[in-house]
Structures are given as C-alpha cells and as structure tokens.
Amino acid sequence: MITIIIISLAIIGIHSAMQVGGILSPLRQLSEKYLPAKIAMPVSECIPCMASLWGTALYLLINYGGIAGQYITYICAISGVLYLICLTIINKHEL
Numbered sequence: 001m002i003t004i005i006i007i008s009l010a011i012i013g014i015h016s017a018m019q020v021g022g023i024l025s026p027l028r029q030l031s032e033k034y035l036p037a038k039i040a041m042p043v044s045e046c047i048p049c050m051a052s053l054w055g056t057a058l059y060l061l062i063n064y065g066g067i068a069g070q071y072i073t074y075i076c077a078i079s080g081v082l083y084l085i086c087l088t089i090i091n092k093h094e095l
Contacts, residue, residue, distance in 0.1 A: 006077045007058045011050050013079030018044045 018028040028044040035043060042053040058076070061069030 003059070003062060006062070006073060007055050008051075009078075009080035009084075010058050010073050010076035011047060011054050011080065012083055013076040013081075014054055015044070015047050015050060016079060016083040017076075 014024065016022065017024040019025065024044075031040040031043040031045075037045075041049040042051075044050070058073045061073050063069075065072070
C-alpha cells in the first residue's frame with residue numbers, strides 16, 4: 001500500500017515538473033509534438049493515464065533499481081507532496 005501511495009505522489013510530481021518552465025517540460029513538448037494523442041496521454045497529459053507508463057517505470061525503479069532507483073522515486077514523490085500542498089494550502093493553481 002505504501003508503494004502505491006509513493007508512486008501516486010511521484011506521478012503527480014512528474015506531472016508538475018512537466019508544466020511550462022518545469023525541468024521536464026521539454027519531454028511534454030516532445031510528446032505533444034511527435035506522439036499521437038492516445039500515446040501522449042500516459043506520457044504527460046493525463047495524471048490517471050500516467051499510472052500505466054510512469055507507474056510501471058517507478059515500480060521497477062523501486063524494486064530493481066537499487067538505492068538510486070528508490071532515491072529517484074522518492075524525490076518525485078516529495079515533489080508531488082509539495083505540489084499538492086501548494087495547491088491546497090497556498091491555493092496556487094499555476095506553479
């Protein structure tokens with residue numbers, strides 16, 4: 001259950017990093033430009049859809065990526081928590 005929560009938060013963090021000006025925004029721009037809409041959805045467009053692609057990648061990182069894989073996943077999860085805090089407490093809709 002903890003793994004599901006961590007991966008869910010990490011996906012939110014990845015999605016927030018893909019927003020305009022974010023560190024992963026070039027990945028979103030490339031997916032929008034070169035991928036069909038149905039494929040771009042799990043890459044960057046739709047948070048629930050991102051679970052299929054990013055959830056699998058993060059699960060593999062946690063379980064088979066050693067300490068580096070866990071570190072990457074947890075950093076993304078921390079980013080997701082901070083993003084949610086900003087949306088709810090600070091009430092900023094565009095970070």
